[in-house]
Amino acid sequence: MLHPPGRVGQTARVSALVWIAAVSLAAWLWLLLCQGFFWRTDVRLPPRREPREWPSVAVVVPARDEAQVLPASLPSLLAQDYPGRAEIFLVDDGSSDGTGELARGLARRHGGLPLTVDSPGEPPAGWTGKLWAVRHGIALARAREPEFLLLTDADIAHAPDSLRALVAAARTGGFDVVSQMARLRIESRWERLVVPAFVYFFAQLYPFRRIGRRGARTAAAAGGCVLLRAEAAERARIPDAIRHAVIDDVALARAVKGSGGHIWLGLADRVDSVRPYPRLHDLWRMVSRSAYAQLRHSPPLLAGTVLGLALVYLVPPAALFAGVALGGTATAVLGGLAWLVMTGTYAPMLRYHRQPLWLAPLLPFTAFLYLLMTVDSAVQHYRGRGAAWKGRTYARPDALTDEG
Template identity: 80%
Template sequence: MGQTAHVSADAWTSAVTVVSALSLAAWLWLLLARGFFWRTDVRLPACGDVDAWPSVCVVVPARDEAAVLPASLPSLLAQDYPGRVEVFLVDDGSTDGTGELAWELARRQEGVPLTVASPGEPPAGWTGKLWAVRHGIGLARARGPEYLLLTDADIAHAPDSLRRLVSAARTGGFDAVSQMARLRVESVWERLVVPAFVYFFAQLYPFRWIGRDRGGRKGPGTAAAAGGCVLLRADAAERARIPDAIRHAVIDDVALARAVKGGGGRVWLGLADRVDSVRPYPRLRDLWRMVSRSAYAQLRHNPLVLAGTVVGLALVYLVPPAAAVVGAATGSAAAAVLGGAAWLVMAGTYVPMLRYYRQPLWLAPLLPFTAFLYLLMTVDSAVQHHRGRGAAWKGRTYARPDVVPDEG
């Protein structure tokens, strides 16, 4: 009996060692071969000279945004831009006086002209945000702009934000330039979850891969954008049929970038220095809802992809600390060293993002705990979708793309 128990313990220790070695190998690959996703130096270049500043129309979809609008809309109306610019705020059926507040804010502040419009309820097959964007782009096209700035109602822009975006698009030859707005990080849960959200996004869509030219190869390659701030050439939007081609997309920013890049356009995405989200997520429940509403859509509503994601998250994020603890407890030096090394590499790749968000570095070793929360949010997202409550946001619930009517 004692010999059998000893063999079982040895087998268990060997299994932990093998799994921890796989986790370390995964982290070395992520560190060196995943587009240096962990670096935070992909930023807009310094604003250069533009011979003739093109006209820009700013489209802001807004639904029940009265709480954040006073901190965001005035920043758009105060843009220091040498060319012609106009803001179109599209009130998507708000019940909190968003449209009236927008007019009042514009009356208080002289600056960029503002138009407030309402498209009515979206038809079947459209998300509310993209239906509002469609209406705003339709109004903007009457002005004949060369560029469209699509920005959310909770995004505050520095006075030179538009100037820098246009300069980057012009000098870099990009059809879409997007910035990942710096999210609010004040509450305990925001400190724990928000930097990791951006870190995981960059791991999925390495910014360096998004901006590179595919050299004439077909297909969009790695394509993504941050929906809070996207400067888009008007002709590229028309060529890619934005937003009609992505009308049912819950993760509309990634879908937009794929459509533009798939149509031969060039896309750039980086971290923002002077573009900030003012929306608070003070409680875990708020952050949970933000992530879970779209996590299963990110996995294409595929149970097999979900299962693979859960296994992958466990191997990459949960195994290292578990192996380090189990190895130390059982006297397995190999498991402890391999798990500890993987945990160290993981924490080291998280440090630049914590610095970007000006957070204490002792949060880096806690990344496995945050990853476990994201794993639970992803599973919950799948459960809610199968219960018919997935992709719920501000009073609307959206069906999967394969069950919505096709308009043509």
């Protein structure tokens, strides 16, 4: 029996869609069960007990043009309730908005932990500005011989017991790095749509449970809050060994773990970012400035990432709608199931960020935005404007001269 050519073509299209939808669902089932349960949000500071003697800590804060956020963040560091010796070193990285003077004024007004404000000058070739500032801060702190360094960004506000909890966790668990992913600010419509997904995607790439497991290869940290054992920093040559890294937190974790260190990363309860990203443009710049660096500036990796994002995040709703439109029941069911699994894995992250669950089915749209941001990151790189931040543009690492 012969079938009309149009009928055969439509059957072939539906058959192809069924296979694509099936692969997407299989990918989601693998992510659900085999990717370190990345979607769970219960990885918080590990069990800890307070030491009899509290080690000394140096808090290093690199800051470039941070006058907008310092009044909401620096007082929280000055007010740390820490039983041992602690001191803050704020490194003014060539600010033009009076960051250094503002920091001194806040210290005079609020008191608390001792504060030193200094500036290292412009970074030499081969260094990012932030890591050059961190290097200067660590050098200042080294004279005090601290046991731990807390590397924290200028936009991070800490609860009064934050430092105490971090040190107790590191001492109890024998960790060389204890890092917390700060709870990001979510107030605007675009922050609500984009920010929880940022943490969700990060956890998908670097499942927190694997990071804390000895012997596991996965390594990452969250640069806003990194407690680092000073001895481990010297052993891993931090920050010199990662001086050109744009994604410095992941590079730091890899260096420490590669030198035999034990690291831990989890979600924060009382460590918050106060930096606003009110417009889509602001969030776009935050992601696109480093997305292509994450892919090691590799066109094949970029192509694979785009295809992967499309298969995992865009195919499920497309298959559901196409199946309904073309009468392909199997396509619609497979696409709908994949979308359902996706939505279910995203819901815990929305709850963690105190956002409504009706945002979960919108994850495919958010993923599409991230796909565009990633492509734009590559475009900006090849235009010579990649990895640009606060007036500086950084070259890819293999374009730099090794400086020892």
